[in-house]
Amino acid sequence: MPPAAVEIRGLVKRFRRFTLGPLDLTVPRGAIYGFVGPNGAGKTTTLDLIFGMGENDAGTIAVLGHDHRREELALRRLTGYVSPELNFQPWGRVNGAIRFVRGFYPTWDEAYCEHLLAMFRVDRDEKIRTLSFGARIKLALVLALSWRPPLLVLDEPTVGLDAISKQLIFTELLGAVRDEDRTVLISSHGISDLERFADHVGMIKDGRLVFEGAIADIVDRYRLVDATTSGRGAVPDLPGILVQQRDGDRCRLVIDRRAASLDQLSVHGIRPIADVAMTLEDLFVALGRS
Numbered sequence: 001m002p003p004a005a006v007e008i009r010g011l012v013k014r015f016r017r018f019t020l021g022p023l024d025l026t027v028p029r030g031a032i033y034g035f036v037g038p039n040g041a042g043k044t045t046t047l048d049l050i051f052g053m054g055e056n057d058a059g060t061i062a063v064l065g066h067d068h069r070r071e072e073l074a075l076r077r078l079t080g081y082v083s084p085e086l087n088f089q090p091w092g093r094v095n096g097a098i099r100f101v102r103g104f105y106p107t108w109d110e111a112y113c114e115h116l117l118a119m120f121r122v123d124r125d126e127k128i129r130t131l132s133f134g135a136r137i138k139l140a141l142v143l144a145l146s147w148r149p150p151l152l153v154l155d156e157p158t159v160g161l162d163a164i165s166k167q168l169i170f171t172e173l174l175g176a177v178r179d180e181d182r183t184v185l186i187s188s189h190g191i192s193d194l195e196r197f198a199d200h201v202g203m204i205k206d207g208r209l210v211f212e213g214a215i216a217d218i219v220d221r222y223r224l225v226d227a228t229t230s231g232r233g234a235v236p237d238l239p240g241i242l243v244q245q246r247d248g249d250r251c252r253l254v255i256d257r258r259a260a261s262l263d264q265l266s267v268h269g270i271r272p273i274a275d276v277a278m279t280l281e282d283l284f285v286a287l288g289r290s
Helices: 043-052 072-078 094-102 110-120 133-145 163-180 191-198 215-221 264-265 282-288
Strands: 006-014 021-025 032-034 058-061 079-083 151-155 184-185 200-205 208-214 222-229 241-245 250-256 270-277
Touching: 006 043, 021 043, 021 200, 021 208, 032 043, 032 163, 043 058, 043 151, 043 184, 043 250, 058 110, 072 079, 072 208, 079 133, 094 133, 094 191, 094 241, 110 163, 110 222, 133 151, 133 163, 133 184, 163 184, 163 191, 191 282, 200 282, 208 215, 222 264, 222 282, 241 282, 250 282, 264 270
Parallel strands: 032 184, 032 200, 079 151, 151 184
Antiparallel strands: 006 021, 006 058, 200 208, 222 250, 222 270, 241 250
């Protein structure tokens, strides 16, 4: 079996007021993997460490079987990266940035580049400093996609984009994964977008992974339960049960079915009234607030 696209084991990075990890994370090959979490959870720190921007205090990171430290050059030749922080202004015009980046990659596909420029409506002759924020994101995507890297790492790739542009981007990514066994790792706050287009997801909070897996499995794993309690006593602190709301003898609970069951509730005087599925966005909000 080929190695995972990204395999992180025991990763730790300590800062004065924040510690990332220990973090274990696996991005399967050929997947669109959504990496989500509240602001400050550690998403960008994790991506930075993958690319060697900063020294991890413990743990290992492998990208397509290559160690992120010992084989950094091989990693960069296999991985495209898009971030709102990228700055292409030193190359003046769009065509200058294309010529510069194209020179590093023998796999550059000029016809595909033209297709992407036309699709995103980015003009080769446009001055980069005059591009809107959304247009600069589109340029970064053109430059990352055109050489067809086996792994794409996208940090907030849809920031500042309208709904039509988002649809175009995700359609292109779906095509790339389906046709070329390419892997896409997306760090994003666009949970509803990821639920439609990604097939795997990992959620990080306070530097630790909350859950990871195929989206269908994750959504099936958690349930939102409305229930009544006997009297006004507190809902007991039980593994796999998170209290969302409490009003008198009524409560709303999030149940992790790997760790708890509805049968357990009755033992503690809790009677379920309604049991419904959660969307990924519902789950993100519920666990992010806890």
